[in-house]
Amino acid sequence: MNEPVRPRPLTRAPLSARSDRTFQGLILALASVIVLVFVLSVYQLGRESWPALREFGLSFYTERTWNPVSGQFGAAQMLIGTLVTSLAALVLSVPLAVASALFVAEYAPKWLANPVGYLIELLAAVPSVVYGLWALFVIAPILGRWQQGFFADPANVALYTRCQDLWNSGQTTLQCFFVPSAFDGRGLALAIIILTVMILPYTASVARDVIRLVPADQREAMYALGATKWEVISRAILPYARAGILGGVILALGRALGETLAVAMVIGDSQEIIKSLWGGASTMASVIANQFGDAQERLHRSSVVALGLGLFFLSVAVNFLARVVIARLTPKGIQ
Amino acid sequence: MKKTFLLGLALVTTATASQAAAQTITGAGASFPFPLYSKMFAEYRSETGVSVNYQSVGSGAGQKQITERTVDFAGSDNPMSDEAMKAAPGKLLHVPTAIGAVVPAYNVPGVTQPLKFTGKVLADIYLGKIRTWNDKAIASLNPGVTLPGLPITVVRRSDGSGTTYVFADYLSKVSAEWRDKVGVGNSLQWPTGTGARGNDGVAGVVKSTPGAIGYVELVYAKQNKLPFGSVRNRAGKDVLADNGPASLAAQGVVIPADTRVSLTNSANRDAYPIASFTYVIFYAEQKYGNRTEAQAKALKNLLTWMVTKGQAYNEGLDYAKLPPAVANKARNIIASMTYGGKKL
Numbered sequence: 001m002n003e004p005v006r007p008r009p010l011t012r013a014p015l016s017a018r019s020d021r022t023f024q025g026l027i028l029a030l031a032s033v034i035v036l037v038f039v040l041s042v043y044q045l046g047r048e049s050w051p052a053l054r055e056f057g058l059s060f061y062t063e064r065t066w067n068p069v070s071g072q073f074g075a076a077q078m079l080i081g082t083l084v085t086s087l088a089a090l091v092l093s094v095p096l097a098v099a100s101a102l103f104v105a106e107y108a109p110k111w112l113a114n115p116v117g118y119l120i121e122l123l124a125a126v127p128s129v130v131y132g133l134w135a136l137f138v139i140a141p142i143l144g145r146w147q148q149g150f151f152a153d154p155a156n157v158a159l160y161t162r163c164q165d166l167w168n169s170g171q172t173t174l175q176c177f178f179v180p181s182a183f184d185g186r187g188l189a190l191a192i193i194i195l196t197v198m199i200l201p202y203t204a205s206v207a208r209d210v211i212r213l214v215p216a217d218q219r220e221a222m223y224a225l226g227a228t229k230w231e232v233i234s235r236a237i238l239p240y241a242r243a244g245i246l247g248g249v250i251l252a253l254g255r256a257l258g259e260t261l262a263v264a265m266v267i268g269d270s271q272e273i274i275k276s277l278w279g280g281a282s283t284m285a286s287v288i289a290n291q292f293g294d295a296q297e298r299l300h301r302s303s304v305v306a307l308g309l310g311l312f313f314l315s316v317a318v319n320f321l322a323r324v325v326i327a328r329l330t331p332k333g334i335q
Numbered sequence: 336m337k338k339t340f341l342l343g344l345a346l347v348t349t350a351t352a353s354q355a356a357a358q359t360i361t362g363a364g365a366s367f368p369f370p371l372y373s374k375m376f377a378e379y380r381s382e383t384g385v386s387v388n389y390q391s392v393g394s395g396a397g398q399k400q401i402t403e404r405t406v407d408f409a410g411s412d413n414p415m416s417d418e419a420m421k422a423a424p425g426k427l428l429h430v431p432t433a434i435g436a437v438v439p440a441y442n443v444p445g446v447t448q449p450l451k452f453t454g455k456v457l458a459d460i461y462l463g464k465i466r467t468w469n470d471k472a473i474a475s476l477n478p479g480v481t482l483p484g485l486p487i488t489v490v491r492r493s494d495g496s497g498t499t500y501v502f503a504d505y506l507s508k509v510s511a512e513w514r515d516k517v518g519v520g521n522s523l524q525w526p527t528g529t530g531a532r533g534n535d536g537v538a539g540v541v542k543s544t545p546g547a548i549g550y551v552e553l554v555y556a557k558q559n560k561l562p563f564g565s566v567r568n569r570a571g572k573d574v575l576a577d578n579g580p581a582s583l584a585a586q587g588v589v590i591p592a593d594t595r596v597s598l599t600n601s602a603n604r605d606a607y608p609i610a611s612f613t614y615v616i617f618y619a620e621q622k623y624g625n626r627t628e629a630q631a632k633a634l635k636n637l638l639t640w641m642v643t644k645g646q647a648y649n650e651g652l653d654y655a656k657l658p659p660a661v662a663n664k665a666r667n668i669i670a671s672m673t674y675g676g677k678k679l
Contacts, residue, residue, distance in 0.1 A: 065524070066524060067523075067524035068495075068520050068521070068522040068523065068524070069517065069518035069519065069520040069523055069524065070518065070524075136539070140543070141543055144543065144544060148545065151485075151486060157484070157486065160486065161466065164463070164466065168463060168526075168527075182486070182488040182489075182529055182544070182547075183486075183488060183544060183545070183546065184488055184490070184529055184540050184543070184544040184547060185544075186529055186531075186540070187529065264493065264532065265532060265536075268493070268529040268530055269493030269529075269530030270525065270528075270529070270530065271524060279529075280528075280529050280530060286493075289494075290493045290494040290495065290522075290530070290532065291494065291495050291522050293392060293393035293395060293396045293494065293495065294393040294394055294395035294396065294494065294495025294496060294497075294521045294522065295395050295495060295521075295522070296394070296395040296398055296399075296415075296416075296419060296495075296521060297419075298422075300522070301395075301399075
């Protein structure tokens with residue numbers, strides 16, 4: 001009776017230690033699956049694209065000719081198309097996204113902030129084929145009507161004819177760059193517009209969350225110094241939140257680089273040098289979507305896969321670069 | 336009692352399962368004949384109980400899958416090249432099932448009667464040399480038609496396609512410049528124009544863009560109520576595409592024993608010049624992998640039905656019929672299929 005009761009944990013200790021080990025093993029296995037998938041996809045892409053890379057060498061990524069008939073493949077134009085559409089969309093969407101995040105987090109009354117924030121997040125849930133159809137059937141006709149108005153003026157038709165001579169010889173001027181090349185509304189400009197809308201919610205919702213996370217002390221200290229609301233935002237909130245906002249920007253860039261279907265539907269698919277903002281262009285992802293299914297020659301198929309490999313490394317490179325930038329921009333003292 | 340019942344049930348289920356496996360035929364490939372095949376296979380199923388699963392994934396993907404033997408037959412709008420057939424582990428046979436016509440559809444405000452085109456004019460439009468609708472070359476073919484001074488918006492496919500192949504094949508025959516500069520293929524390096532996905536994509540852009548021209552399969556032009564022009568054939572006659580003239584294209588061309596031939600620019604006086612066969616492709620020797628003789632026989636019966644009784648469904652869906660001589664050749668090719676060296 002007087003004997004002290006054995007502490008129970010002692011008997012359970014071995015079991016707990018065992019389950020600890022099991023859990024550790026399980027986690028390790030799951031984590032290595034991710035690494036394995038990464039390695040496997042690099043291996044698969046590399047193996048499939050080997051015939052093209054052996055044929056053309058690394059100049060595959062610097063050559064501009066993409067001619068499935070003569071069997072000459074160079075991805076430079078798609079590489080440029082991918083970067084141009086993504087970066088232009090980023091430039092357009094980031095100010096909009098940050099502004100909407102500031103509005104929701106700082107200015108809007110609560111009854112408005114929640115629904116607006118919810119709606120912005122909802123944009124991310126719309127499937128890309130829906131965006132593509134919307135661009136094709138709603139925005140393209142609007143742009144098309146503007147282009148028709150442009151061509152209604154005979155002077156502009158003469159200008160267009162001059163520009164087309166220039167484009168055919170592979171050149172352009174600043175003026176010709178903004179002259180529409182057709183009036184169906186599709187092309188590089190529409191692809192940029194649709195990408196802007198598609199990536200907006202990523203930056204906006206991340207920015208809103210990090211702006212809300214800025215400590216109240218920061219703001220109050222700034223107000224105590226007699227700062228106006230704008231000064232608080234520009235001096236205390238944005239500098240504090242900029243690393244987080246950039247994280248959202250990177251997320252958006254990742255989506256823009258890889259976006260396939262919506263872009264393939266509207267970009268007009270031209271593997272020529274980009275000569276007009278309104279003309280056709282192509283991205284690596286759009287060419288993969290367009291040509292993989294019907295690539296009959298081995299070299300053609302392999303070149304399309306090599307595009308995928310290039311896109312893979314482009315994404316990795318952009319992400320790495322972004323991490324470096326974030327690390328540099330993060331103010332000291334913030335984890 | 337209960338045991339025997341369960342055993343019996345198990346036997347019945349395995350029996351039906353194996354029967355079902357034998358009676359499902361799989362195919363994959365060209366999207367152009369998909370509406371026709373859907374109709375044919377639905378009818379075939381209600382007639383014979385054999386179901387056919389056809390995936391419209393594109394001619395190239397179909398060729399790849401038959402080469403890898405993952406399907407019983409492939410659909411393709413263009414015949415496989417000798418080089419591509421070498422990659423296959425056995426001898427491949429081609430059989431045409433229908434004839435398709437590719438038409439120049441356009442959207443020119445104020446023009447009501449069908450415009451007339453020649454191959455040369457189409458080639459020059461797609462080369463970017465003819466840029467407005469009132470160009471002399473178009474106007475001289477269409478006397479009495481008031482053509483607007485609109486710029487021509489050239490619309491073409493952005494995805495690889497058998498339709499592109501047929502159109503480019505025709506342009507190469509009538510324009511030396513096209514042959515040298517662009518050539519023939521499912522995907523091309525286009526000198527001009529804006530790309531749209533699929534026949535319906537091209538039809539959609541043409542429909543919504545004043546001044547646009549695009550090449551689509553006849554059935555898509557009809558479905559979308561798009562006006563399309565006549566094309567001058569080799570004999571110098573302006574022919575508006577329809578099932579009859581497209582079918583005649585196969586009668587002005589010498590059809591080789593393996594039926595792998597281009598029908599464009601046919602010598603027949605009344606033929607429509609931009610026409611082509613669409614094929615099914617399968618192995619001559621059917622004993623491979625773990626195929627049973629029953630499966631091979633089921634495939635043979637289906638193919639025979641497609642080139643004989645099944646032809647009745649072609650015209651209703653705007654695909655031209657095989658001329659009798661071609662249908663006979665097709666039947667002979669199908670009859671040459673073997674299983675383990677024996678005729679089926």
